[in-house]
Amino acid sequence: MLLAGWGFALAALAHLALVLDLLLVRRRKAPQLPAGRALMAAAMLSLLWCAMTAVALLIGLPSALAGVDLANLLRLGAWTAALTVLVVPPGRRWPQGNSGAVAAISALLLALALAGQVLRLAGSWSPGPQLTGLTFLTLSVLALVQLEQAVRALSEDARWSAKPAGVAVVAMLCFDLYMYSNSAFFGGIDGDVFAVRGFVEALVAPSVWISLSRQGDGPFRLRVSQRAAFHSVALLLSGGYMLFVAGVGYYVRFFGGEWGAALQKGTIFLALLGLVALAVSGSMRARLKVFLGKNFFRYRYDYRDEWLKFTNALSSQATPQELGLQIVRGLADLVESPGGALWVSPSVDAPFRQSAQWNMPPAHGAEPRDGTLVAAMKEQGRVVNVDEWRTDPARYGDLAMPDWLAQVPRAWLVVPLRSGDSLTGFVLLHSPRAEFELNWEVYDLLKTAGRQAASFLAQMMATEALLEARKFDAFNRMSAFVVHDLKNIVTQLSLMLKNAKRLQSNPEFQQDMLMTVENSLEKMRQMMTQLREGVAATDGTVGVDLQQLVRRAEELANGQGRQLGVRASEPLSARGSAERLERVVGHWIQNAIDATQPNQDIWVELGRLGGYAALKVGDRGKGMTAEFVRDQLFRPFQSTKSTGMGIGAYESQQYIHELGGKISVDSVPGEGTLVSMLLPLFEKPSGSDLEILRTPGA
Known part of the structure; x- marks a missing residue:
């Protein structure tokens, strides 16, 4: 017992330091308040109990041993009183609800125990x-x-302050619970457990000091929520159950003879198994919540807690299927229902069909939009009580029960999901686990939660519709590019056919015509692939000879009877696809041809500007306004030509930016337009690395 004595001596010193701190440092705050005085009493009685136990164990005074249990009772009662003071509402002297009942039971039991200890000290009676x-x-x-x-x-703020003290007091009480359970079941305290009891008690004082240092402004202000009441009552019933089991175990052991110990252990095991079964029972939880809501609170629900839980459940889902399941479970939890199902309409004209279910078999029926049930929920927003509908149909007027609803076993409530003036869907709930009284509070909460769920569901459905619309938009945009490219092919083939009437006997023209047809066929195959697979055809990025590209564009312009002035300072190659770059340059040259008269100039300039090839296409045509160039030119489907699609400029800008280049347009109405393009140069090395290494002197 020497180790136990030193442990209690350490605990006595720790509590002495806490008492001195409360008296000397915090005297102006804590002792003037009820919570401060209760804490001071608990600390002083803990100091008395630890000191008496340490003296009894280290010095061996029999008189001290006689008062240890009495001091322990006073200490435990003081800590219970300190905790009780914390939950007393402002302006009252006694806690309400469960806390008041626990305080009354504790006070009565403490009085009886103190009387027993007094009789024990007087030698009249020993409790054992x-x-x-x-x-x-x-x-x-x-x-x-x-x-x-x-x-x-x-x-939340006060919980951070109270956490150190709360953890220490929980550890102290749980240790006492374990130690005295052993004493109640087996008639004595385990010596090894008692040896470390003082060290556990020594942790309480510094933990309380840390909490007081964090707090700073006095005792905590508390409110008793329904969740706290539920867990408290559950813990109280569990403790009472364990006490009953302890009494039964004592009786079995005392009267069981040689089988007493075995019967006692078997009884305890079965009792613990029964406690676990009750703890996980949904019906028992439902009955306890209903009992607390009806008897201890003005309102049945803790609205802040219910709303946060419901909103968090709805916000955590990513698909309509998951959201539908959470809507059903969230509404079912509000009324202790074990299952339900969600009905939604996929479109504005389609009937409502089951889309999600929880603990309910799938239903194949449908509710038409023009049915009386849908009309009642949409116009009145009422929650339909199916049991009441069956027993007293007159209360629902001309409302006819659908066949599919009549066939659902244990159907209980139909909750509408209204978003604005429209009905997004409705939820059918099963009968509750326990008897559940429906009143105005329940109906209002279900209606409000239904509106919240409807807004989430409508937003999810709108998002799905938007994604589908974007897919169609992407396909339409791709189709527009294909049609634009097809228009260029048609123009090229029309020009070839026009020249064929006068050059059909020319062998060179015939060869060029075959090459043009073959090239057009390959372009159309690529467009078909692009439409079928939904992606643009891949183009290899190589060096493109810009001088040859400009010469081919000049030939196409000449074929239309227009002269193109070309000024190229040096041979230059740019990075990119020859086909797409030719399409970009051809688009701006064709725009210049369309914007000018046959006697007006069109020219192309090619030169070097740093690491770029500077390519310019200019004309003396009718030009464009600065507003149109700034706001509309590079937007798709915007054009000044009556026959244009407004795709070429947008495609040109996108591809040049994709290559890392730049494009700008300067235009003046009545004077002309200048399109300037900067394309990254593609410069081939003069030789390979091996050739450079082979060069003498390298």
């Missing part, structure tokens, strides 16, 4: 180790219940 252990076990459970309710009711 098992009854003593059972008493301390009960008080520890009640203190844990009060602590659990207090911590759950703390605000």
